[in-house]
Amino acid sequence: MAVGLDFERPVVELREKIKELKTFTAEKDIDLSDEVRRLEERLIKLEQDIYGNMTPWDRVQLARHPERPTSLDYIELLFSDFIELHGDRAFGDDKAVVAGIATFKGQPVTVIGEQRGRDTKENILRNFGMPHPEGYRKALRLMKQAEKFQRPVVCFLDTKGAYPGKAAEERGQSEAIARNLVEMAGLTVPIICIVIGEGASGGALALGVGNHVHMLENSWYSVISPEGAAALLWKDSSLAKKAADTMKITAPDVKQLGIIDEIVPEVKGGAHRNAKEQAKAIEAILDSSLQQLLPMSKEEIVAHRYEKFRTIGTFAFVQDEKINNN
Numbered sequence: 001m002a003v004g005l006d007f008e009r010p011v012v013e014l015r016e017k018i019k020e021l022k023t024f025t026a027e028k029d030i031d032l033s034d035e036v037r038r039l040e041e042r043l044i045k046l047e048q049d050i051y052g053n054m055t056p057w058d059r060v061q062l063a064r065h066p067e068r069p070t071s072l073d074y075i076e077l078l079f080s081d082f083i084e085l086h087g088d089r090a091f092g093d094d095k096a097v098v099a100g101i102a103t104f105k106g107q108p109v110t111v112i113g114e115q116r117g118r119d120t121k122e123n124i125l126r127n128f129g130m131p132h133p134e135g136y137r138k139a140l141r142l143m144k145q146a147e148k149f150q151r152p153v154v155c156f157l158d159t160k161g162a163y164p165g166k167a168a169e170e171r172g173q174s175e176a177i178a179r180n181l182v183e184m185a186g187l188t189v190p191i192i193c194i195v196i197g198e199g200a201s202g203g204a205l206a207l208g209v210g211n212h213v214h215m216l217e218n219s220w221y222s223v224i225s226p227e228g229a230a231a232l233l234w235k236d237s238s239l240a241k242k243a244a245d246t247m248k249i250t251a252p253d254v255k256q257l258g259i260i261d262e263i264v265p266e267v268k269g270g271a272h273r274n275a276k277e278q279a280k281a282i283e284a285i286l287d288s289s290l291q292q293l294l295p296m297s298k299e300e301i302v303a304h305r306y307e308k309f310r311t312i313g314t315f316a317f318v319q320d321e322k323i324n325n326n
Contacts, residue, residue, distance in 0.1 A: 005061045008269065011050055014043050051268055054218075056250050057241040060226060062218040063197045067272040069279075071098055071113025071156040074196065077279035078286070079104050079111060087138060091171060094135030096127045096163070099142045101151070107290060110146035112139045112207060113156035116197075129198075130163040133176035136206050140180050143187060152190040152290060155207040160225065162203035177206040184209035185309075188301055190293035192286060194264070195219045195251075196271070211305045212289040213259070215251040216278075217266040221259065222249040258312050261289075 004012030018039050025032045054062075062068070075082055079102035086093040099112040116129030123129075139155075146153050162173055184191060184207075193210035199221035215221060224232070226240035229247055233239075248254070251263045264281050271278040296304065 005058070005065065007054070007058045007061070008050055011043070011046055011269070014039065014046060018043065047268055055241075056220075056244040056247070056253075057226070059218045059250050060198075060220050060240075060244050062270045063220050065270055065272050066118060068197055069271050069275040070118070071115045071158060071196065073275055074156060074279055074282060075102070075111055075113065077276060078283055079109070082111065085138075085142060088134040088141060090137060091134045094127075094132045094138060095125055096129055096131040096159070097135035097139055099139055101142075104154070104290070105287065107294075108149070108151045110142050110151045110153045111156075112142060112153065114159040114204070114207065116158060127163055129159045130161060131159065131203060131206075132163050132168045133171045133173045136162075136176040136180050139207060140176075140183055143184065143191075147187055147189050150189060152192065152294065153187070153210075154286065155191065155193045155210065157193060157195045157199045157204045157208055157221075158197035158219075159200055159203045160198055161200040162206065174202075177202045180206040181209055185305065186302060187305075188298035190290065190296070190301055191305065192289045192293070194282060194286070195221050195260075196282075198225075200225050209305065209309070211293055211301060211308065212261045214262045214264055214285055214289075215254060215260050216264045216271060216282075217251050218270055219251060220244075220249040221251075221254050222247055 018036060021032050021036050021039070024030070025036070075098070082100055082102040084098060084100040088094070096115060097112065098115045099110070102109055102111050114129055114131060114135075115126050117123035117126045143153055162168070162177060164173075191210035191212075193208045193213045195204070195208075195213075195215040197216075197219050198204075199208070199215070199219060201223055204221065222229075226244040226247065226249070227237040229243040230239040231237040233243065248257065251260070254260050255263055262285055264285050266281070267273045267277050293301065293304075
């Protein structure tokens with residue numbers, strides 16, 4: 001049976017019922033086409049009702065779906081001639097970050113992605129998609145190489161956050177993230193960032209300083225996870241759903257705030273329903289971004305990125321009444 005989340009359980013159960021009827025029909029040579037058709041019509045309406053009225057917490061759950069496509073899945077579907085490169089030339093190779101060179105429609109690019117696992121064994125290998133400082137330094141090494149050879153950089157963001165363990169802190173986790181922010185701000189080649197799942201805190205932002213930043217429809221992007229916010233605000237991480245409802249972390253919210261450029265539409269029910277179709281939607285927006293950015297000069301690329309982040313948010317100046325009266 002397919003993996004279903006709590007809010008979509010009626011949809012998953014109805015899909016399974018339709019599948020069982022079709023199998024029974026084929027095995028027993030019995031005509032149940034009318035019943036199957038009625039159930040399929042009911043399924044269409046049910047999907048519209050459920051997926052058309054998702055809460056922020058529902059979207060968070062979809063972003064965490066165990067079958068959701070990962071960075072490596074999209075790299076395989078979107079790029080050709082991908083060659084993965086390893087190591088930060090200082091400590092080691094962080095498998096929570098995958099990076100390498102590839103071609104996109106004939107255009108050489110550098111691709112960097114945060115990579116989680118699908119099962120326990122792979123999650124342990126990938127540290128559950130939480131990079132160590134050597135992961136960010138590997139990413140920066142590849143970005144500087146891209147600048148040298150004038151290749152655009154494509155970053156896939158998908159992490160619960162940078163790894164907060166003692167060893168990571170000892171090796172300079174905060175410094176590695178901060179250096180990436182500084183270096184990415186001044187990189188003279190186009191940078192396109194796409195949030196494909198979870199975009200949590202500095203762990204995501206360390207690969208998120210781009211000329212264009214896009215988000216998949218059911219991903220989320222925030223300075224902290226809903227559980228972390230709930231623990232800080234109400235001393236109770238079980239209130240994550242309440243936090244998600246108030247944090248403005250979904251793609252539509254973040255788009256309205258001016259933090260991202262475009263929302264990438266998802267396959268109904270989430271990207272995991274059809275990774276190939278989802279990759280086509282990403283391909284279209286990636287192609288559009290490259291067409292806009294590649295004609296720019298180095299100076300224009302840096303200025304464009306600076307202006308993008310400078311204009312995020314709004315500012316209000318309120319005069320102090322005491323000072324004004326004096």
